[in-house]
Amino acid sequence: xxxxxxxxxxxxxxxxxxxxxxxxxxxxxxxxxxxxxxxxxxxxxxxxxxxxxxxxxxxxxxxxxxxxxxxxxx
Numbered sequence: 001x002x003x004x005x006x007x008x009x010x011x012x013x014x015x016x017x018x019x020x021x022x023x024x025x026x027x028x029x030x031x032x033x034x035x036x037x038x039x040x041x042x043x044x045x046x047x048x049x050x051x052x053x054x055x056x057x058x059x060x061x062x063x064x065x066x067x068x069x070x071x072x073x074x
Contacts, residue, residue, distance in 0.1 A: 008068025015061040 005072040008065050015057050
């Protein structure tokens with residue numbers, strides 16, 4: 001059952017890297033676009049998108065980690 005545990009750890013690392021990368025890329029794109037900076041509504045949608053992606057990624061990671069731990073302890 002050890003490979004499943006390592007797969008869970010690997011997935012966690014990949015998820016963290018993906019979230020950080022997405023936030024950095026979206027942030028740099030937001031800074032380049034003046035329309036994006038000037039529109040409060042667009043900024044709110046951008047924040048909702050980032051938070052939504054982060055929460056979804058976090059939930060998936062936690063779910064897979066829990067499954068991996070249960071399989072590991074079996």
